[in-house]
């Protein structure tokens with residue numbers, strides 16, 4: 179492409195990319211597929227490569243700078259970036275208003291403007307003639323650090339301010355004079371936007387998941403995440419952190435507050451019109467009562483918000499009041515941070531358990547004396563890794579400060595060493611893996627200790643997943659994700675541990691990420707509903723090799739024949755074990771459908787010390803194994819005796835499990851695959867290859883209606 183044409187194309191590409199960026203990152207609206215946007219960027223990049231003198235600093239390709247900085251340069255703020263006074267209660271807030279009334283010598287009759295108080299890093303954006311020139315941290319309020327290269331990587335920050343239309347400004351109640359001032363500043367003046375760079379909870383979770391798998395230290399919270407991302411020298415790293423930015427203040431040239439913009443709500447409108455992102459939750463409140471309602475509403479929604487907040491900021495909505503009220507000390511009278519109650523508490527560390535993660539990494543969890551914090555009783559706290567224990571100099575028996583905000587995992591903040599008695603015990607890394615007993619090692623230049631048994635986590639996870647699955651114990655609502663979370667948190671190591679989770683362990687659940695009261699109660703209810711298990715299901719759920727549902731049923735009948743229960747009752751685990759152990763390999767192999775391989779597997783399962791321990795744990799944790807009546811004189815129904823069924827497709831009237839139960843109750847059996855021994859194939863909706871196989875072998879095929887008649 180010729181240079182003249184390239185120049186035009188570059189300008190058009192920049193506008194087009196900027197338009198889609200603005201929609202996606204500021205307005206949360208996808209106007210082009212990300213892949214298509216990438217190809218626009220690629221075209222721009224290669225054109226700029228061809229004509230480097232056409233590169234401008236506001237080009238979307240310039241968001242990530244080439245070389246890391248060697249250090250940050252200090253930059254002085256045009257006007258100080260103020261800090262805030264804190265209020266923690268309604269009475270604090272009332273006292274604040276009273277102080278202002280005394281200062282003004284009149285009663286307060288002004289509106290307030292309430293904003294969410296983001297927990298991130300304050301940033302000032304310095305635009306000259308509408309172009310982003312400098313981005314700086316707050317620093318000490320007077321001088322900050324120039325972090326422009328890093329801040330440019332934040333996609334929701336415009337490199338060039340958007341130019342509103344006259345009509346838009348009019349709709350936002352700007353006069354002709356004010357409109358002219360805004361345009362002049364955009365053309366040839368200085369506009370400074372201030373706001374908070376943040377990391378969303380989702381980004382933090384995803385990053386930590388990634389870091390965990392790489393064995394890298396985890397980010398303690400979103401605020402540390404954002405500060406660490408911006409206050410480091412390589413903008414490529416910042417770009418990977420996917421930060422976001424919300425603006426809350428705007429300084430227009432040398433104009434005083436209230437000279438161009440009348441209210442804080444109008445200021446938010448102008449920020450939006452200039453292409454900056456503003457929190458949608460911000461709201462005008464008529465008086466303090468309305469502020470309290472807003473505050474309480476935010477408190478209830480807090481956990482569901484995409485980002486961390488630590489309260490709200492309440493400002494006089496009338497900007498003329500700002501210079502009138504002025505600043506006292508370092509903080510202004512005209513605004514107040516109204517914060518959520520402190521979410522720290524002190525408690526004692528009673529024990530340390532080591533949990534094994536998916537990658538085999540061992541993570542210590544502190545078992546705490548239960549304590550109320552952040553609206554929940556907490557009894558566990560993650561410590562991330564052994565380095566963390568050393569950094570804190572944590573010992574068993576220590577009194578510690580813990581923090582929990584919202585549904586975030588509680589963490590140990592510090593150790594109160596002055597409270598030590600001398601009886602505290604040093605903590606050492608585990609000698610063996612708590613899950614599999616395997617060898618543990620600290621891999622070179624890695625923080626984490628790992629179980630060297632590569633299958634450790636996966637094998638246990640699969641076993642537990644099998645236990646809760648549909649044909650087995652059937653924990654509806656306790657899916658693989660929760661099981662993995664419980665395992666990774668060290669709450670369960672095997673299936674029997676699930677039953678230890680009851681009302682008394684609610685605080686353990688609340689110590690997990692994304693666990694609020696309701697979810698914890700729900701999980702406990704699901705587990706409580708499955709404390710009684712049918713014998714055949716129980717045997718199947720143990721995951722004994724080669725023992726499928728049918729074999730489990732055969733074994734259950736064998737047990738019933740031996741024990742002859744007169745009525746439906748719970749069977750003691752000891753009699754279950756002794757019955758199994760009374761059978762030789764040959765006894766088992768002589769049973770119907772059980773060959774020598776399966777017999778060996780069953781035999782060794784019931785003679786393995788580790789398995790017997792697990793079985794006893796089930797009983798200890800309150801599992802009741804139910805056996806049906808099987809009296810000496812009780813006759814079994816024989817309508818379908820010896821008949822072999824295969825179910826395929828979905829039945830409308832009853833679940834597959836119910837259908838199987840019905841067949842068994844009538845003396846029939848079900849198998850999974852169609853063979854020439856199959857008597858009936860029951861074909862429901864969308865039946866597949868089994869149907870074809872049945873046709874091929876000439877097996878009788880029943881539709882649902884015919885099947886229901888047979889089992890009537």
Ligand SMILES: [Zn+2]
Nearest residue numbers: 611614629634
């Ligand atoms: Zn292990």
